[in-house]
Amino acid sequence: MRTRQLLLPSLLAAAALALSACTSSGADPADEQSTADAVTFTHPTLDDLEIDFEGQPDVLVMDCYAYSSLHEYGVEPDALFGFDCENPFVMGDIDISGIERIGQDGEIDVEKLAALRPDAIIGQGGAEGWSWFDKSVNSQLTRVAPFIPLPDAETVDEEIDATRDIAGFLGGDVDSEAVAQVDEDFETAREDLRSALEGEEVSIMLASPTKEMLYTAVGFQQSALLEEAGATIVGGEPPAEGNPWGQVAWEEASSHPADIILIEGYGEGWSFTADLWEELPAVQADQLGSWGSKGAMTSRAYADWLTEVTALVESADDVA
Amino acid sequence: MASSQLSPAETRDLASDGAEETGHRPDLLRRRRLLLFPLALLCLIALCASMLVGSRPIPPAEVLRAALHPDPADEISQLVHLSRIPRTVLVLLAGAALGVAGALMQAVTRNPMTDPGILGVNSGASLAVVTGLAFFGMSDISQYMWWSFAGAMVTSVLVFAIGTTGPARGNPIRMTLAGVALGAVLSGFSSAVLFTHSEVLERMRGWSAGTTASQPLEATLQIAPFILLGLVIAALSTRALDVLSLGDAAAVAMGAHPQRIRAVVLVAIALLAGGATAAAGPIGFIGLLAPHLARMVVGPHQGWIMACSVLIAPTVLGLADSLGRVLTAGEVPVGVVTAFIGAPVLIGMVRRFRVSEA
Numbered sequence: 086m087r088t089r090q091l092l093l094p095s096l097l098a099a100a101a102l103a104l105s106a107c108t109s110s111g112a113d114p115a116d117e118q119s120t121a122d123a124v125t126f127t128h129p130t131l132d133d134l135e136i137d138f139e140g141q142p143d144v145l146v147m148d149c150y151a152y153s154s155l156h157e158y159g160v161e162p163d164a165l166f167g168f169d170c171e172n173p174f175v176m177g178d179i180d181i182s183g184i185e186r187i188g189q190d191g192e193i194d195v196e197k198l199a200a201l202r203p204d205a206i207i208g209q210g211g212a213e214g215w216s217w218f219d220k221s222v223n224s225q226l227t228r229v230a231p232f233i234p235l236p237d238a239e240t241v242d243e244e245i246d247a248t249r250d251i252a253g254f255l256g257g258d259v260d261s262e263a264v265a266q267v268d269e270d271f272e273t274a275r276e277d278l279r280s281a282l283e284g285e286e287v288s289i290m291l292a293s294p295t296k297e298m299l300y301t302a303v304g305f306q307q308s309a310l311l312e313e314a315g316a317t318i319v320g321g322e323p324p325a326e327g328n329p330w331g332q333v334a335w336e337e338a339s340s341h342p343a344d345i346i347l348i349e350g351y352g353e354g355w356s357f358t359a360d361l362w363e364e365l366p367a368v369q370a371d372q373l374g375s376w377g378s379k380g381a382m383t384s385r386a387y388a389d390w391l392t393e394v395t396a397l398v399e400s401a402d403d404v405a
Numbered sequence: 406m407a408s409s410q411l412s413p414a415e416t417r418d419l420a421s422d423g424a425e426e427t428g429h430r431p432d433l434l435r436r437r438r439l440l441l442f443p444l445a446l447l448c449l450i451a452l453c454a455s456m457l458v459g460s461r462p463i464p465p466a467e468v469l470r471a472a473l474h475p476d477p478a479d480e481i482s483q484l485v486h487l488s489r490i491p492r493t494v495l496v497l498l499a500g501a502a503l504g505v506a507g508a509l510m511q512a513v514t515r516n517p518m519t520d521p522g523i524l525g526v527n528s529g530a531s532l533a534v535v536t537g538l539a540f541f542g543m544s545d546i547s548q549y550m551w552w553s554f555a556g557a558m559v560t561s562v563l564v565f566a567i568g569t570t571g572p573a574r575g576n577p578i579r580m581t582l583a584g585v586a587l588g589a590v591l592s593g594f595s596s597a598v599l600f601t602h603s604e605v606l607e608r609m610r611g612w613s614a615g616t617t618a619s620q621p622l623e624a625t626l627q628i629a630p631f632i633l634l635g636l637v638i639a640a641l642s643t644r645a646l647d648v649l650s651l652g653d654a655a656a657v658a659m660g661a662h663p664q665r666i667r668a669v670v671l672v673a674i675a676l677l678a679g680g681a682t683a684a685a686g687p688i689g690f691i692g693l694l695a696p697h698l699a700r701m702v703v704g705p706h707q708g709w710i711m712a713c714s715v716l717i718a719p720t721v722l723g724l725a726d727s728l729g730r731v732l733t734a735g736e737v738p739v740g741v742v743t744a745f746i747g748a749p750v751l752i753g754m755v756r757r758f759r760v761s762e763a
Contacts, residue, residue, distance in 0.1 A: 168603050190603040296619045297611030298735040321734060332735025334460030335618055336484055359619035360487035 126254050129247035130236040134212045136205075138231065142255060144201060146187065148208030148215065149176060151235055153381040154248045155207070158257030158264065164201055166193045167208060168217070174350050175380035191217050195225050203230040207251070209379070210234040241306045241387055248382045264384070271384035274391035275314060281398045282315035288405045289316045289394075290343035290367070291376050293330070293350075294357050299338050301331040302349075307376050310387070311394065319343050319405075335361040342405035343367050345397055351375035366404035372397065437703050444702075444716040451723030455493040458727040459484070460736060491622040496723045498625060499617070499681040500691060502632045504718025505639045506677035507692025508699065508710050512646040513670045514577040517700070518754070520692035521678035523581060525588030527687035529560025530679065531613060532591045535598050538605040549612055550624055550683040554631070557679030563587055565671045569664060580667070615688035615740020617726050628680045635676030636715070642670050643708035650705065688740045690747025691718050697754060721746070 124141060128134035147155065148167030156179050166188030169175040187197040198206075206226060210216040214223025214232050226232060236247030253259045289311055291302035301320025302308050308318045319341040321331030333341060338361055346367040348355065352375055362368060374397045380386065456472070457465050463481055471485040506521045514523075521527070533556025537543035543552060564587055568580030599606045611618070645666045648656045653663045681688070699713035722739065725746060729737040 172604075189601045192600060295608075295611050297614065297616045297738050298618065300735075324734075332733065334730065334734075334736040336459045336461040336488055336730075339480060339483075340461065360491075360621050361484070361619070364483055364487065 129250040136231045142204035144203045146203040146206045151207040157383045158252035160257040207233045267384040270388040274388040278314040278395045289345045299333040344405045347374045347376040372401045448716040448720045451720040454727040455723045492617045499685045500719030500722035502677040502681035503691040504695035504714035508696035508714045524584035526557045526678040528588040528591035529556040530682040532595045539602045554683035561675035612686040614738035615686040616738035632680040635673045638673035646707040
């Protein structure tokens with residue numbers, strides 16, 4: 086009887102030991118593989134943002150601003166959403182016709198997103214999600230996949246570098262000869278602009294005119310890039326906090342005299358009329374060019390833009 | 406007091422209006438006429454403020470000199486002729502149009518809490534502008550005006566058609582409901598388009614807030630004949646509206662044709678509200694506020710309400726616009742300022758009606 090009483094606990098203890106031994110020495114191979122493949126992404130500009138992935142992200146969903154920047158490094162999305170996907174000023178000559186669209190402008194089809202089972206979603210925003218979604222949509226978004234926000238740096242150079250870090254993490258080829266070449270082109274374009282501005286007093290306004298007022302971009306990265314090359318940037322002072330655009334009432338527009346006005350999204354088909362706009366010397370002299378506060382954050386994009394600005398500076402008269 | 410009916414005192418006052426002009430109430434008539442002078446003076450002050458106040462401070466003497474002696478080479482002259490004068494003319498025209506349209510709207514629906522926006526005019530104008538921008542390649546501010554005007558007119562006709570046909574036609578509440586319902590549907594369509602055409606939202610942002618900025622004088626003058634025609638129709642409709650305010654049955658008994666009156670008045674509302682919205686974008690509360698203030702001052706006589714609204718509305722609009730020009734570094738659109746003014750006024754009105762109901 087006593088033997089029987091001891092037998093049962095002994096058997097249970099042996100079974101527990103055996104189970105424990107199996108657990109410690111014979112772990113699930115899939116789990117082991119997963120642990121080995123796990124990667125951690127550290128955001129280049131958001132200090133506290135680290136995202137753990139079970140493996141190298143492969144299935145990617147991006148907004149079009151992200152794709153315009155990451156395309157250069159060969160990072161391709163499985164689906165796109167967001168603003169300006171048809172805007173050639175943002176997308177350049179990137180062909181997006183073969184890429185699935187799961188949202189347009191401010192909306193996204195969360196069911197389609199979930200069906201794709203993406204490894205990561207990349208776009209303009211912050212740790213909490215995409216800039217233009219509210220909290221509830223972002224909560225759904227981040228439950229489907231981790232969100233990698235595009236970087237937000239002080240200068241164009243820093244932002245290009247940070248974007249490249251993200252591209253590298255996502256498997257992009259950031260060390261190719263082509264990338265080295267466009268970096269060189271960017272430097273050359275910067276030098277050319279510096280030479281064109283040397284000894285000249287050229288005032289440039291980066292603007293976005295609207296019916297109610299003129300918005301100007303003093304203090305923006307793009308303004309700083311031109312300023313660094315020797316241009317004088319004019320426009321309304323940016324507000325101390327909040328929306329960074331300077332607001333200039335139309336009556337005050339002529340108080341910020343510019344030789345050249347760069348208009349956001351300016352190009353073929355761009356149209357704007359307002360009596361006081363048309364009286365500005367740069368508009369009358371047709372010394373207008375383009376710029377963009379959003380879009381491809383790449384050396385290629387900025388090399389092309391600076392080349393355009395240089396041509397404009399070289400042909401512009403002093404009208405301010 | 407039920408909002409759609411006149412109080413006994415107002416009915417007595419209205420009934421006495423016919424007599425007053427034959428000399429029985431000369432004191433009331435004289436008092437009303439005298440009231441027009443301070444209102445006209447206030448309107449003049451508001452228009453002067455519109456000429457003199459701006460984001461760029463210019464001494465009054467300079468403004469006057471520039472206004473009288475245009476010089477394209479002079480910057481001040483340019484500002485005065487390309488900004489201050491067009492805005493002042495727009496304030497006067499759009500203000501008068503909105504004020505009288507509101508008075509007509511309140512009279513025809515016998516509801517003092519309505520304004521042209523309730524008729525769906527703003528929603529119709531906005532949808533037309535959104536459609537033009539999104540699908541018809543409209544890109545220029547000057548094109549907004551005609552699209553907006555067409556949208557306002559079509560909406561007014563639709564509201565009238567829905568509100569005055571079928572069973573229970575002629576019920577003023579029905580037209581109001583038709584306006585509210587259609588306005589909601591049209592706003593829904595606008596939102597649907599804007600949701601997927603962010604560039605349209607960007608381009609119509611200023612217009613949709615309601616602003617007098619960047620509207621060329623020529624464009625305002627193009628819309629002026631429509632507004633003037635609307636004012637003439639309104640002036641000619643005042644007696645008929647007085648009769649209509651007694652109720653359809655009483656109006657019919659007095660030989661009037663309520664449906665015909667409503668149709669004519671609706672044309673005037675469409676011309677006035679459509680014209681004002683086309684020129685300055687949707688500006689709220691002026692059409693609600695001006696007739697109310699006028700009614701407080703002169704009582705329920707439609708002719709006097711309209712005469713006073715013609716002066717009160719540009720006064721409020723002019724002061725709101727001038728205030729918006731100096732509130733921030735850029736400019737606050739007048740539609741936003743009137744909304745800030747209008748909201749407390751509306752709350753005050755609602756409270757006042759509750760008290761009088763009790």
